[in-house]
Amino acid sequence: MDESTVKVGGVVLPGLFKSIEVKADAQVEEQQVEGKTAKPKQAIGFEDAKITLELVLDDGPQQTKLEKLAVIQNLFKKPGQQKPVVHEFVHSHAAVRGVSKVIFKSLSTKEQSKKSELTVSIEFWEYIPMKITAKKSGKGKSASGSVKLNADYQKYLSSGSRGKAPKTSDKTAATAASDTASTAQYKSKLARLEAM
Template sequence: MPYLRFATGDRLRLDGEEMPGVVVSVEVEGENSVESLPREGRAGDVHVLRGYRDFRVRLTLRLAGPDPLAEARKLQAKFAMSKTEPLRVVHPHLAARGVEKALFARLVTREEGGEEGLDAVLELIQTEPREALKEANAAEEARLQGAMGQGPVAGPPKEGAQAKRNPPQEPKPPRYVEAFVQGQQSALGLVGGGR
């Protein structure tokens, strides 16, 4: 798997090859996927968490060599070849946010009036190869299957266990009802009624 190593204030290195431009800033963006649903007859919306989106990484590069347009072409050619292949990214900021692998998502170049050179924004999106996800899911499934045969498992009680712990009892009516059924008219006095 190709790797992308860089440091802020230094050049990008793609598989050890130095790329054009100097990394000016690194931005890592991650957010939850939230759906807003209107409430009927009430003000405001209900916000429902639907999951999370993969991290987006934006690297701002300054292309200020003798020929910035040639540097932009070289950058475009290199990353155009790696559009479908994940890159292993190596940078302390990205490691702190948990981004290890990413795909090339987009390249934006910007030319400012009155300034020499170009700015380039290289955008990467976090990814995990499908094979790794399949392996992780299979390992998790095997771990869960192995745990099912060992020791107690949380869940509903087995048939009859509840009955053994709490034997059924006849419900008893209140005292005033028992007295009334036995023919005592003064049973109302037990509940504060009658004289």
């Protein structure tokens, strides 16, 4: 490939190549330690690389600047496309940095007054697929199958008495809810009935 050529998803980007920037960062966590002003740092991995391209589009014998822009737009988002697509990215600079698969993150275009050219800024993010392994669960197991319940609680759940007040054999037995005012009224009514 020519140094000034960028190929995305099998398509050579049209226009005059101005610049490419590849940026990648390490992931570092700072730890808080009591009594120390300096925070110890711990390396935990790498961020995905970001690639920024600048192109200039102008009218040529084969295509106009707007036709060239349409080629780039279709790589970014075709009509009716719902999600970004992963593209192969081919450029010697990116290859040395280890970037070969990207997502077209952003597309910015700028046209200046009294100039026939169109400036295009493109941002790509490196795409590294994550491997996710799913474990098959046993059939017929409920979500609470792994929770250990104590024996009394299991007995209560299976007894069918949830939500019911405990039954008493004597319906006239004294309860904690009785108050002295209602007892006095009951006694006076009973005395009047006996007097008749």
